[in-house]
Amino acid sequence: MNKLEIRDLEVCHGLLKAVRGINLNVQAGEVLAIVGANGAGKSTLMRAIAGSHRASQGSITFMGQTLGDLPAHKRVGLGLCLVPEGRRLFPKLTVQENLTVGAQIGRIGYWTVEKIFEVFDNLVKRRHANADTLSGGEQQATAIGRALVANPELVLLDEVSLGLSPAIVDRVYSILPQLRETETTVVLVEQDLGRVMKVSDRIICMLEGRIVLEGATKDLTRDQIIEAYFGLKPNAVEGAET
Ligand SMILES: Nc1ncnc2c1ncn2[C@@H]1O[C@H](COP(=O)(O)OP(=O)(O)O)[C@@H](O)[C@H]1O
Ligand SMILES: [Mg+2]
Incomplete structure (x- = not known):
């Protein structure tokens, strides 16, 4: 079953x-x-x-519902949550308040504010600190927590x-098994190709x-991905002549 269907999407x-004209299906439960x-x-x-x-054009259908101009907070209510690049926390709200905002606009389920503090126990001592006083790793944990407490389907x-030390990145990615267990569908953007190949079921490359390029992770090689990434087409000349 497709959780998300994107047709001829254009965004300016x-x-x-x-x-520029993206078509993409995301299956339930996949990464x-x-x-x-x-x-x-x-x-x-x-x-x-x-x-x-x-x-500006095209359609996005989430769990059978075409989203059209539905605003972001209503999409959260349907179970579609974004952890944005750069985190975008509410800087003058505390960690706990940032999490509570996510919980209020989201759905009830496995993830609660307390569950986030269990999973990211580095946040416990920072519970009442304003978001703008947190380290990068603490901010990212809070941003992920804020999305998860809404109990997303996707x-x-x-x-x-981005900008985190390898140990902190490991910690951030340590939630993926729990997301699989709760059958949460995950779409992630990641620059570290090694990590991508380790954690994903399927990869798309945008240029x-x-x-x-699109394929099951197990069917793709690192070289194929790198070629697509840089827009190199080793077979293009050969292909053009046949
Ligand atoms: N807020 C913005 N205003 C104008 N151009 C933007 C803005 N955000 C992104 N762009 C442009 O849109 C293109 C895609 O950017 P983006 O989606 O951020 O790419 P990526 O996340 O893959 O790095 C780039 O050419 C970028 O310069
Ligand atoms: Mg980006």
């Missing part, structure tokens, strides 16, 4: 078409990784799915490891707003 920043160079349109796609950036993780 002013005159710039950042997403889909999106890779691609800076500026490929990954974040714009994620934001369009979450409803924080309006699509969570979008946009470069959650200049389009999908240029």
Whole structure:
């Protein structure tokens, strides 16, 4: 079953078409990784799915419902949550208050504010600290926590490891098994190809707003992904001549 269906999606920043005709299905329970160079349109796609950036064309259907212009907070209510690039916490709210906001607009389920403090126990001593006083790792844990307490059916993780030390990144990714257990569908953008190949079921590679490679992780090689990432087509000349 498809949790998410994207058809002919176009998303612009002013005159710039950042997403150019994307078609994509995301299956229930899978971990889909999106890779691609800076500026490929990954974040714009994620934001369009979450409803924080309006699509100019095409459709997004989530659990059978076409989302149209449905605002982001209503999408959260349906079970579609984004952990945005750069975290975007409420800086003057405490960790606990940031989490409570997520819980209030989301659904009731496995994840509660207390469960987040159990999973990210580094946040416990920071519970009443304002978000703008947190370390990068603490901020990221809070941002992920804020999305999870809404009990999403599908969570979008946009470069959650950006700027964090390897040990902290491990900690952030340590929630993936729990997401699998709770049958949460995951779409993640990640620059670390090694990690992508380790955690994902399927990979898509974007280049200049389009999908240029798509496949099950087990069927793709690192070289294939890197070629797609940089827009290199080793067989293009051969292909053109036949
Ligand atoms: N807020 C914005 N205003 C104008 N252009 C933007 C904005 N955000 C992104 N872009 C442009 O849209 C394209 C895609 O950006 P983005 O979706 O952030 O790519 P990625 O996440 O893959 O690095 C880039 O050319 C980028 O410069
Ligand atoms: Mg981005």
